[in-house]
Amino acid sequence: MTPPAARPLVTRLTELVGCRYPVVQTGMGYVAGARLVSATSAAGGLGIVAAATMSLRQMTAAIREVGERTDAPFGVNLRADADDARERVDVLIREGVRVASFALAPRRELIARLKDAGVVTIPSVGARRHAEKVAAWGADAVIVQGGEGGGHTGAVPTTVLLPQVVDAVDVPVIAAGGFCDGRGLVAALSYGACGIAMGTRFLLTSDSTVGEEVKRVYLDGAETVVTTRVDGVPHRVLRTPFVDSLERSRLRLPRAIVNGARFRRLSGLSWAAMIREGRRMRHGRDLTWAQVLQAANTPMLLRAAMVDGRADLGVMASGQVVGLIEDLPSCAELIDRVMSEAHTVLDRLERLERAPRP
Structure with a gap:
């Protein structure tokens, strides 16, 4: 797949993991498989495999399939409290995965093991104190999710939580919860973040394996x-x-x-x-x-x-941003759109800065 033609945007995130654009696709259970992850990474973002809902063998197969589809960097999301967490970390190291993502704070020894092997460690946090803890333990960056985000979430909105964390830690901070476009990316950057992470927006793409009828429920509701x-x-x-x-x-x-x-x-x-x-x-x-x-x-x-397409019998994690989503672009089209919008906003702000003052 040919990466989108939008201008690159260099931030601490792109420098840390080697992706072209500061846009992360989150590790959504039963959604972020090899197809979605490889499409995201090939398009210049950072795709993350949702391994928490996979067996060890399924996770290994997904990692290898992503590697066959693209040579761009990608990540894998793990449960730090899983019985086989150490074995899974060993697989990431052996397979040359660039990023290890965690929904819960990984133990200090897991972070050290990953760092020694050159794997970038990025836990997700929902509170300033959690960010401070994992940063002190050696995490390379954090994803900060505000209350607007889908799945397990807290009560503090991104606009309050994000600047709290940015001011509290020295590691790169990636903003999640309420993002779907280039305007949001620029807003996150203005708060001091180095990029955005999106879940619902990537679920609602043509590269997502979620059934069309379920996607329609998201778009309609x-x-x-x-x-x-x-x-x-x-x-x-x-x-x-x-x-x-x-x-x-x-x-x-x-x-x-x-x-x-x-x-x-x-x-x-x-x-x-x-x-x-x-x-x-x-x-x-x-x-x-x-x-x-x-x-x-x-x-x-x-x-x-x-997986089964039974919206009537299942639960569908969703961020509040679903109310802004109206279409199902490919990952390449989505990232190209996000970056084009971001550069348009940045150019407009620059013109305001250069405008003559009375």
């Missing part, structure tokens, strides 16, 4: 809601009749056990592994065991929509 009914913690999703039914229902242990059994069969996890996972999820949270089992079933709800 521009309302999101933050619910705790999916997995016990705040989760921003597209508002649908199914989500409304979850909000009205009472979470009961027998139903959660049945759903947990379905996920166990699909994932191949043993009950012992699921219990260990549940204990990790309960740590530091006020969750009942019914909520823990429902949380373990979250991948089933995501898979139902993103």
